[in-house]
Amino acid sequence: MTPIHIRRRASDDACRHAASPSELLKAIYANRGLTDSDQPAPGLAELEPVSQLRGLNAAVALLAESIRSGGHILVVGDYDADGATGSAVAVRGLKALGAAKVSFLVPSRFHNGYGLSPAVVDAAAALVPDLIMTVDNGISSLSAVERAGALGIPVLVTDHHLPGERIPAAAAIVNPNQDGCGFPSKHLAGVGVVFYLLVALRIHLRETGWLGGGRREPNLAELLDLVALGTVADVVTLDRNNRILVEQGLRRIRAGRCCAGVTALLEVAGRDPSRVTATDLGFFVAPRLNAAGRLEEMSLGVDCLLTDDPARAAEIAQHLHELNKRRREIEDDMKDEAELLLETLSLDGATLPPALCLFGEDWHQGVSGIVAARIRERYHRPVIAFADGGDGRLRGSARSIEGLHMRDAIDRVNRTCPGLVERFGGHAMAAGLTLRSECLDPFREAFVEAVRAQLGDVPPQPEILSDGALSPGLMSLETAELLRLAGPWGKGFPEPRFDGSFEVLSARLVGERHLKLRVAPEPGMQIDAIGFNLGEHLANARGRVRLAYRLDVNEYRGVRAPQLLLDHLQVLT
Structure with missing residues (x-):
């Protein structure tokens, strides 16, 4: 996996020193550019x-x-x-x-x-x-x-x-x-x-x-x-x-x-x-x-x-x-195949090309976009996953990383190598395209060069932007409930993320690929944490670790409790 850098916002002290959930929320809003007089989501008027x-x-x-x-x-x-x-x-x-x-x-x-x-x-x-x-x-x-x-x-x-x-x-x-x-x-x-x-x-x-x-x-x-x-x-x-x-x-x-x-x-x-x-x-x-x-x-x-x-x-x-359950099964199989394809290139992120174009002969074109997103997240590269359209054409789903406008990159290929791409469209972070099967290799070369011209040989290191440390006293159900409903959170107005040092008390896998932890933010206090699709970190989940996480509410058998939703785990030496 590509190393991830955890970067704290310049004003992270306000969150660390917040004395109450309401003070914490005020600091979080300030981190997103809202002043005291602003409402996070005003009325329809x-x-x-x-x-x-x-x-x-x-x-x-x-x-x-x-x-x-x-x-x-x-x-x-x-x-x-x-x-x-x-x-x-x-x-x-x-x-x-x-x-x-x-x-x-x-x-x-x-x-x-x-x-x-x-x-x-x-x-x-x-x-x-x-x-x-x-x-x-x-x-x-x-x-x-x-x-x-x-x-x-x-x-x-x-x-x-x-x-x-x-x-x-x-x-x-x-x-x-x-x-x-x-x-x-x-x-x-x-x-x-x-x-x-x-x-x-x-x-x-x-x-x-x-x-x-x-x-x-x-x-x-x-x-x-x-x-x-x-x-x-x-x-x-x-x-x-x-x-x-x-x-x-x-x-x-x-x-x-x-x-x-x-x-x-x-x-x-x-x-x-x-x-x-x-x-x-x-x-x-x-x-x-x-x-x-x-x-x-x-x-x-x-x-x-x-x-x-x-x-x-x-x-x-x-x-x-039921369709979504089938989709997840197809996605898992395709992702495994994509990982095998990448092994022929390298598993060392530093030697991978700056962009990835992957094709599976029996890949499902309805799921290729999700697979492109999963590979992008793992290797921090712009990814296009192609599936056979059944008519001598390939249909690709593209997912980008910050710093690369995907539609513009494909447009650059279309302008510099006319005839390779039949149709394309999309946004900065996602796009779709169609090309003839015989055009895959020349398109891959042209696309990699288009990305290299913008990002260089190795894309910038991915980072998680943190609101800072959260005091153990605020790792409460009250805080979690307040943050959960304080959005709406999403792209451009991100959900609050925190980071800090924890002692791992127990670690196990659930659902084969999810990491379940019991951690202590300070002596005498324990809290559950779960990292979806972070099961590969199990071997490192011991001793003292640094976690990047969101505070959420877990409901089990009618009991509601705070838990940490993990975004990343780093070993502390």
């Missing part, structure tokens, strides 16, 4: 104004015309959790605003690949839509939009991915990351873009008389549970705007005012809806929802989020739960 989104007027006009004329609006989403929640928000919201006919179509990961393609447009045309509305995709679908135009179907693109040099000739585009868009929160997830569009559409329909009188104006806040789930699942930066969306969605879930599908997914994952956090959404609900798109079709996940029948939602959620 403080969201960025919807009017700043470019393309909004044209998009609203298209939807309003379809609603007034009784036209058929077809929502085409992505096959991940952001796309699924965005599709559900679009369908629910448009129907609530009076649309007579709204349906959805999710492209197959296995047959269509990512996003709106000409083949997907042809499939959509068979459903006879009057308007195609993309969700979480479309900004790179030049040929697909052209195909739709040839068929006489206007396309409204809603997306948040970075555009390329050209954008499609769509009837309207709403994307905070398109050129000329002044919307300040560039980190909206796809579901967030849809929510904002619906808010603008409601304003227009109210002002033009469609809503009111005998037609009830819907409360779009009822969709915030789905907005929160999709935002967290897509691991976008939780800037102030996204924290508002997520926190308001979490409050609805805790109050029991969420859709049947979200409740069912939480329950099948063993999470209490009344105590749900962003972490629960990201690590327990999202993987089960994503399992539909990874192993079968995401339409199943969208159905789970659209049904209002609790029994039907529970039935689908149970199926998704």
